Amino acid sequence: MAANTLGRPGGLVRIWAHKLYLLAWAPRSAVRVGMDVVDEMLDMLGDPVGARQFIERALVPTVNDLKLLPYLVPVQAQYAVVRAYCGDYDGARRLITELRSFAVDELAAAELENQRQLVERIAAGRHSLQRLPPPPGAGPLPAEFRELPERGRNDQCFCDSGLKYKQCCGRQDA
Helix, strand or coil: CCHHHHCCCCHHHHHHHHHHHHHHHHHHHHHHHHHHHHHHHHHHCCCHEEEEHHHHHHHHHHHHHCHHHHHHHHHHHHHHHHHHHHHHHHHHHHHHHHHHHHCCCHHHHHHHHHHHHHHHHEEECEEEECCCCCCCCCCCCCHHHCCCCCCCCCCCCCCCCCCCCHHHCCCCCC
16 A cells, blocks of 8 residues: 555555455455456456456455445446456446445445446446556466455455354354
């Protein structure tokens, strides 16, 4: 965030922050920084496929599994935009339409409308991604976030805590 404040890209260090928050059992912070990861994958890397993989395999399961209701609409709205960038315009439109009933205040409704308009601009070809040059010293995206494997309840948790998923990020009592 400090680099962004100074007008410089932060690189993909937020991926490591996302993992740290999961390890520290700070799921709300993990979701917020994870949404920033998706934004950076789109804005810096111009990589909607990587952003879709991250949001589908890390953010959406975290929000759903931990029942983080305040993040349902923002994460799903971001997912709709990512789907539009990936060419799934009908799926993105359908998702935005479904989310309208969950936007309970004016701020959420306004943000959802902004996302709907962005989806329409993407679908019409009036908005596209541009890949920024990587910041100095930036390495490739870590392999564990390029290709996240499916996980079962008895598999080791994706956050590298050493616990089974069902005893860590997949706990039902959270």
